[in-house]
Amino acid sequence: MTKPTIKDIAAQSGVSIATVSRVLANKSGSYSEKTAAKILKIAKELGYRKNSAAVDLVKKGADVIALIINATPTNFSTQIIDGIQQRASELGQGVIILYAGNRDHALQHQAIITALGRSVSGILLAAIEPDEEDLTLLKESQIPFCFVSLYLGTAAILAVSSDNRDLAYQATQYLIDQGHTRIGLVGIDEYHTGSQRRIGYQEAMTANHLAPATVLPGDYSYEAGVRLLQAVKDQGLTAVLAASDMVAAGILTAAQQHKIRVPADLSIMSIDGTIICQITTPALTSVTQDFYQIGRQSVNKVMGQPALDFVPVKIVERASVVPPAD
Amino acid sequence: MTKPTIKDIAAQSGVSIATVSRVLANKSGSYSEKTAAKILKIAKELGYRKNSAAVDLVKKGADVIALIINATPTNFSTQIIDGIQQRASELGQGVIILYAGNRDHALQHQAIITALGRSVSGILLAAIEPDEEDLTLLKESQIPFCFVSLYLGTAAILAVSSDNRDLAYQATQYLIDQGHTRIGLVGIDEYHTGSQRRIGYQEAMTANHLAPATVLPGDYSYEAGVRLLQAVKDQGLTAVLAASDMVAAGILTAAQQHKIRVPADLSIMSIDGTIICQITTPALTSVTQDFYQIGRQSVNKVMGQPALDFVPVKIVERASVVPPAD
DNA sequence: ATAGACATTGTAAACGTTTACGCAAAGTGA
DNA sequence: TCACTTTGCGTAAACGTTTACAATGTCTAT
Numbered sequence: 001m002t003k004p005t006i007k008d009i010a011a012q013s014g015v016s017i018a019t020v021s022r023v024l025a026n027k028s029g030s031y032s033e034k035t036a037a038k039i040l041k042i043a044k045e046l047g048y049r050k051n052s053a054a055v056d057l058v059k060k061g062a063d064v065i066a067l068i069i070n071a072t073p074t075n076f077s078t079q080i081i082d083g084i085q086q087r088a089s090e091l092g093q094g095v096i097i098l099y100a101g102n103r104d105h106a107l108q109h110q111a112i113i114t115a116l117g118r119s120v121s122g123i124l125l126a127a128i129e130p131d132e133e134d135l136t137l138l139k140e141s142q143i144p145f146c147f148v149s150l151y152l153g154t155a156a157i158l159a160v161s162s163d164n165r166d167l168a169y170q171a172t173q174y175l176i177d178q179g180h181t182r183i184g185l186v187g188i189d190e191y192h193t194g195s196q197r198r199i200g201y202q203e204a205m206t207a208n209h210l211a212p213a214t215v216l217p218g219d220y221s222y223e224a225g226v227r228l229l230q231a232v233k234d235q236g237l238t239a240v241l242a243a244s245d246m247v248a249a250g251i252l253t254a255a256q257q258h259k260i261r262v263p264a265d266l267s268i269m270s271i272d273g274t275i276i277c278q279i280t281t282p283a284l285t286s287v288t289q290d291f292y293q294i295g296r297q298s299v300n301k302v303m304g305q306p307a308l309d310f311v312p313v314k315i316v317e318r319a320s321v322v323p324p325a326d
Numbered sequence: 327m328t329k330p331t332i333k334d335i336a337a338q339s340g341v342s343i344a345t346v347s348r349v350l351a352n353k354s355g356s357y358s359e360k361t362a363a364k365i366l367k368i369a370k371e372l373g374y375r376k377n378s379a380a381v382d383l384v385k386k387g388a389d390v391i392a393l394i395i396n397a398t399p400t401n402f403s404t405q406i407i408d409g410i411q412q413r414a415s416e417l418g419q420g421v422i423i424l425y426a427g428n429r430d431h432a433l434q435h436q437a438i439i440t441a442l443g444r445s446v447s448g449i450l451l452a453a454i455e456p457d458e459e460d461l462t463l464l465k466e467s468q469i470p471f472c473f474v475s476l477y478l479g480t481a482a483i484l485a486v487s488s489d490n491r492d493l494a495y496q497a498t499q500y501l502i503d504q505g506h507t508r509i510g511l512v513g514i515d516e517y518h519t520g521s522q523r524r525i526g527y528q529e530a531m532t533a534n535h536l537a538p539a540t541v542l543p544g545d546y547s548y549e550a551g552v553r554l555l556q557a558v559k560d561q562g563l564t565a566v567l568a569a570s571d572m573v574a575a576g577i578l579t580a581a582q583q584h585k586i587r588v589p590a591d592l593s594i595m596s597i598d599g600t601i602i603c604q605i606t607t608p609a610l611t612s613v614t615q616d617f618y619q620i621g622r623q624s625v626n627k628v629m630g631q632p633a634l635d636f637v638p639v640k641i642v643e644r645a646s647v648v649p650p651a652d
Numbered sequence: 653a654t655a656g657a658c659a660t661t662g663t664a665a666a667c668g669t670t671t672a673c674g675c676a677a678a679g680t681g682a
Numbered sequence: 683t684c685a686c687t688t689t690g691c692g693t694a695a696a697c698g699t700t701t702a703c704a705a706t707g708t709c710t711a712t
Contacts, residue, residue, distance in 0.1 A: 003468070005668055016692045021670060032690060047466055052443040053382035054668035057697045062379070071404045078397045085425055085433075094440060097423035099411055107411075114420060117378040140373055142329070222601055249605040256607060275548055279575040281582060281607040331698055342662045347700060358660060380698035383667045 004046040012042050024050065056119065065093050065299060066115035067148075069126040070100040070108065079274075080126055080148060083295020091303055093121060100128060109134060116141050122302035124148050129191045146302040149294055152192055155309075160298040162289045163310040164193055168200030171241050171269055171287040174315055176208050179323040180239040180267065183210070186228050187218035187247030194243070197271075201241065213237065218247060225250020232266070233258065238324040239267040245276035248284050252320070267321040282319035289313050330372040338368050350376065382445065391419050391625060392441035393474075395452040396426040396434065405600075406452055406474060409621020417629055419447060426454060435460060442467050448628035450474050455517045472628040475620055478518055481635075486624040488615045489636040490519055494526030497567050497595055497613040500641055502534050505649040506565040506593065509536070512554050513544035513573030520569070523597075527567065539563065544573060551576020555584065558592070564650040565593040571602035574610050578646070593647040608645035615639050 006020040013020070015035060022030050023039045042048075056062045065088050069077060081097070088095045098114055101107035112134055115123050123138065123145040130138070130147075135157075138145045146158035168185070175183050185201045188194035198215055205212040214235045218224030225247040232240055232251065242248035248270035255262050262268055262282060270277060273288025293311045300307035332346040339346070341361060348356050349365045382388045391414050395403060407423070414421045424440055427433035438460055441449050449464065449471040456464070456473075461483075464471045472484035494511070501509050511527045514520035524541055531538040540561045544550030551573035558566055558577065568574035574596035581588050588594055588608060596603055599614025619637045626633035 007668080017669085018671080018693080019691055021668095022691090025670075027671095030690070035690080049439070049442055051383070051445065051668050052440075053379045053388070053445065054697090055670080056379035057377070057383055057668080057699085058670045060697070071408065081425055082397065082427075085427065095425060097425060099407055099421060099423060101408075101411065113375070114378075116375055119377070119379065222604070246601075253604065253607070253609075275572075276605065278548070278579065279602065279606055281579070283579075333698080343699085344663075344701080345661060347698095348661090351700075353701095356660070361660085377698050380667090381700080383669085383698080384700045386667070 004048045008046060009039060009042050009048060013038050061119040061121060063093050064120045065095050065122045065124060065302065066098055066120040067095055067124045067126060068098045068100050068111045068115065068128060070128055071102045079291035080295040083292040084124060084299050087296040087299040112137055124298055124302055144302050146298050148298040150193055158301050160294050160301055160307065160309065160311065162313050164196035165200035167271065167287055167313050168197035169204045170315060171271065172201045172204035175239045175241065175269055176204065178321060181210055182213055182237045184214035184216060184232055184235060184237045184240045186216045186232065186240045186251065187220055187224045187243035189219060190217055218243060220244040220247060222246040222250040226254040229254035229258065242268060242270045245270050245272040245274050245284065249276055249280055252280055263320050263322040264325060269321050273316060277318060285318045285321040287313050287315050330374045334372060335365060335368050335374060339364050387445040387447060389419050390446045391421050391448045391450060391628065392424055392446040393421055393450045393452060394424045394426050394437045394441065394454060396454055397428045405617035406621040409618040410450060410625050413622040413625040438463055450624055450628055470628050472624050474624040476519055484627050486620050486627055486633065486635065486637065488639050490522035491526035493597065493613055493639050494523035495530045496641060497597065498527045498530035501565045501567065501595055502530065504647060507536055508539055508563045510540035510542060510558055510561060510563045510566045512542045512558060512566045512577065513546055513550050513569030515545060516543055544569060546570040546573060548572040548576040552580040555580035559584065568594060568596045571596050571598040571600050571610065575602055575606055578606055589646050589648040590651060595647050599642060603644060611644045611647040612642055613639050614642050
């Protein structure tokens with residue numbers, strides 16, 4: 001009782017495999033209703049299922065978008081995935097997700113290789129910082145790829161993200177408008193996203209004649225937030241812009257352990273705006289990214305449709321930012 | 327400049343495609359070092375990459391495990407994925423993740439079809455409640471499948487999870503040991519996992535001669551927790567066992583809005599033990615599941631290796647449970 | 653020198669589809 | 683009636699690998 005093929009269906013229904021294939025592929029207009037009905041019936045009886053490998057082989061490529069994603073300490077991924085999946089299915093594309101571990105280089109590379117080997121119709125890289133090798137691999141592959149939630153700083157490489165410079169500028173300006181002057185940027189990485197945010201932060205500070213106080217690098221994780229609180233305290237900051245909701249949460253709980261009151265003694269503004277912001281006490285004021293939209297736009301882009309480069313952010317006020325005490 | 331195949335390599339190196347294939351597949355002992363070196367060099371120069379479709383076709387199946395996962399409101403997924411990925415790669419299997427949306431039936435079904443069409447070597451279903459149709463589809467497919475973090479109540483179907491009955495029993499007993507008598511179970515679903523937990527809860531209550539007070543069904547989400555607080559209050563409970571960290575977080579923030587002090591007025595014990603438990607104030611005491619291990623064991627199981635059915639849980643005390651006030 | 657074992661390679665079939673091409677039958681317009 | 687188009691279907695090639703089998707050459711032990 002082996003897996004049935006179109007050959008079996010052909011045999012049982014007394015037609016050629018070509019006809020079976022045409023019916024099964026819905027090439028309407030090239031078969032009669034009668035044979036179609038017969039074939040479909042037999043196919044169902046046999047429990048027939050198309051062999052995608054065979055289809056991909058002859059069609060030279062799968063109608064599938066590969067999404068490579070790493071285990072970011074932060075958890076915006078489901079919204080991105082939702083957006084991608086939705087838009088992809090509107091365009092008749094499936095989605096397979098390849099997991100690149102936790103900034104694990106080998107896994108990341110492996111995932112790219114896998115995607116290329118499957119001749120997918122597009123590759124999406126979410127929150128992935130590529131190295132040179134990955135990049136040339138992708139470029140030479142002839143298959144379109146697009147970075148998601150990461151902007152490499154050049155229009156030559158497809159990408160959809162928030163405008164990190166602007167995002168940080170807005171957030172910093174918001175803090176300044178509240179009356180803060182000793183503001184730090186905490187938990188950013190040292191790569192593209194981080195440096196773009198750093199620039200926005202610095203621009204906002206100098207535009208308001210404030211000395212850019214402190215940038216404390218990290219890796220967007222909860223633990224980074226916890227660890228960096230000491231430095232925040234030492235610098236005598238009255239407000240911080242946290243690189244992610246997780247960093248914000250880390251700073252918050254660490255602050256509470258140090259008897260630093262939030263927001264009375266320290267205001268925290270978070271970047272991302274996931275549900276984490278509602279869970280903490282106090283709830284975190286954030287500059288919220290539209291991850292769902294980022295997802296959608298990225299499949300547009302990788303499929304050659306018109307798409308946004310930057311998806312707007314918005315500030316949502318919750319309870320973790322107030323004017324400084326002094 | 328089309329994508330190079332073994333044929334191109336064969337032509338350039340003056341050997342047959344069979345030899346190229348053998349070298350590229352590392353069939354050691356069936357080729358000489360010299361030709362291997364030559365072939366590998368040319369392959370690299372050409373930027374050759376195997377066509378997985380062709381390989382899968384002739385090999386009748388891919389060395390890949392498909393993981394079907396839904397967008398659970400709770401976020402234990404990355405740990406499960408980590409475990410799966412790790413163990414899979416130890417066994418020489420790749421992993422592709424198929425996203426089943428948010429308990430979206432059509433998508434769920436679609437994902438199963440896709441996995442079957444790709445003749446993967448195993449299918450893992452994480453936190454998926456199957457319907458009859460899905461189940462027969464899987465059973466008839468001849469390819470092994472295993473539920474992850476969900477036990478269907480019969481040994482006939484492969485599954486790896488925590489022992490939900492025992493988990494709920496332990497948690498309830500813990501609350502009782504703290505002196506609570508008016509204990510509710512909040513946010514569970516009405517399917518397998520939920521009813522197993524309900525049983526454990528009830529057993530613990532009756533074993534301690536307490537009337538099972540209240541079971542408030544939900545969907546494991548933050549919103550469910552928020553919504554159900556009113557009922558918790560109305561029932562005059564002094565402690566709740568929340569179906570997930572997200573539910574617990576929802577109950578907590580809603581309680582704070584109602585000026586109910588946690589844990590002084592209401593103790594909250596959470597099921598899952600993800601990082602969410604550390605983020606809230608107070609931190610959530612939880613019965614913590616070992617999701618990483620669940621992931622690992624599930625690939626063992628689906629690959630026919632010896633594996634645990636139930637992965638032990640442990641109670642970790644944080645700050646959200648204290649003895650009742652009165 | 654001879655037989656057998658072994659190492660290395662080539663030939664060709666197979667995997668399950670899609671699709672260009674061709675052909676017969678049926679329909680259409682004059 | 684004829685010429686032509688359309689409809690429905692079959693034949694066979696193609697996609698890029700793997701692998702059974704056969705062929706060749708080399709080595710070893712007699």
